[in-house]
Amino acid sequence: xxxxxxxxxxxxLLVPGAGRGRLxxxxxxxxxxxxxxxxxxxxxxxxxxxxxxxxLTQFGDRRQGTRRNREAVDWIEAQLEAAGCATxxxxxxxxxxxxxxxxxxxxxxxxxxxxxxxxxxxxxxxxIGRNGSGPGxxxxxxxxxxxxxxxxxxxxxxxxxxxxxLEEPTNGARSQVYCTRVGAARPDxxxxxxxxxxxxxxxxxxxxxxxxxALVMExxxxxxxxxxxxxxxxxxxxxxxxxxxxxxxxxxxxxxxELQGVEEPPGSGRYPEPRWLGMIQHDxxxxxxxxxxxxxxVSPRQRREADINIEFQSRSDLADASRELAFxxxxxxxxxxxxxxxxxxxxxxxxxxxxxxxxxPSISLRxxxxxxxxxxxxxxxxxxxxxxxxxxDDDDFRLGLNAAQTTLAAxxxxxGATIIAPR
Numbered sequence: 001x002x003x004x005x006x007x008x009x010x011x012x013l014l015v016p017g018a019g020r021g022r023l024x025x026x027x028x029x030x031x032x033x034x035x036x037x038x039x040x041x042x043x044x045x046x047x048x049x050x051x052x053x054x055x056l057t058q059f060g061d062r063r064q065g066t067r068r069n070r071e072a073v074d075w076i077e078a079q080l081e082a083a084g085c086a087t088x089x090x091x092x093x094x095x096x097x098x099x100x101x102x103x104x105x106x107x108x109x110x111x112x113x114x115x116x117x118x119x120x121x122x123x124x125x126x127x128i129g130r131n132g133s134g135p136g137x138x139x140x141x142x143x144x145x146x147x148x149x150x151x152x153x154x155x156x157x158x159x160x161x162x163x164x165x166l167e168e169p170t171n172g173a174r175s176q177v178y179c180t181r182v183g184a185a186r187p188d189x190x191x192x193x194x195x196x197x198x199x200x201x202x203x204x205x206x207x208x209x210x211x212x213x214a215l216v217m218e219x220x221x222x223x224x225x226x227x228x229x230x231x232x233x234x235x236x237x238x239x240x241x242x243x244x245x246x247x248x249x250x251x252x253x254x255x256x257x258e259l260q261g262v263e264e265p266p267g268s269g270r271y272p273e274p275r276w277l278g279m280i281q282h283d284x285x286x287x288x289x290x291x292x293x294x295x296x297x298v299s300p301r302q303r304r305e306a307d308i309n310i311e312f313q314s315r316s317d318l319a320d321a322s323r324e325l326a327f328x329x330x331x332x333x334x335x336x337x338x339x340x341x342x343x344x345x346x347x348x349x350x351x352x353x354x355x356x357x358x359x360x361p362s363i364s365l366r367x368x369x370x371x372x373x374x375x376x377x378x379x380x381x382x383x384x385x386x387x388x389x390x391x392x393d394d395d396d397f398r399l400g401l402n403a404a405q406t407t408l409a410a411x412x413x414x415x416g417a418t419i420i421a422p423r
Contacts, residue, residue: 065169085179121354129251145377196242212282332410
């Protein structure tokens, strides 16, 4: 039986712009008192979400294998502990061979793979044709903008930020932090909510991926509240080493997949690795400004058609179950998000849900489709020195908040969340 929560003050403040007629996060109508999902979604707040992103950006781009990365992991751990979500560390070693001369792109060329953007000068106007080829004009797929990772610290004009990001990575021991809301009825089963906390490009990695990390941390705060119960467990994982090739999440899967559902110690009722029911990744949540124009430029404003892209991988072993999970999240967006709609697509790739996708239903939430949009240059700040907190405005941050509303609503329903009335 669901407990009834009494809310003394009701404020009916509608969100302008989207015209969807829903209440601002943090405020509930009277009917919401009987709906634990609405109550939980109402505990999200735009300014809190922004504050967590800003807290993460104090560590610069948080590049793996550096002191700034380790300090950011410690900070995330402290924030989760303060929210009442007991943390653990997953330890692994990252010791790749040296990069080939000319970088990873040169290695791909020698291996026979075609890079996203072929070598050579960028066509005039800062634009390229379909799939990185052609004379720089448009195709039926529209204009494309070149992408890449900034490796030169001098590209960052802010001297203080440049100094913060100057240390280069070294191989060796790594750690990543997670915490768990233990299920009251079935502690041996869990959903995993993830985001990667590392970045690169000599900026602040505010969008990629402080925006997703802050989302997961805020959901950990809300779902770890003393008056919240869930039937199954929920793990909040902040992956490291994503930018090197999903190495943190790959190490987690390799180390822990065989431990699922094992009671330790036997008879204790404790399950260090509950059986995976689904994995939901959050990677770049803020910037949906549309495609580049003929001049290669992207609009400085969030587009009116902005949406949250929920993706699954149609070629995975669990494509059907992953598609079903994606549409559960879209339905949650339809019911509880305040500003932006959601769209489902089948091309999930290049994010930390990939190592899970053949083992458990897996989806990712993003600002754009990873391959079709981000790979085509729809976000000019991706891996750039301009990925800074101050680059984004409240329309951008609100897109990330709506993704948080979407995931919180969906996972609250899936995990059987309830609100326990005070005695």
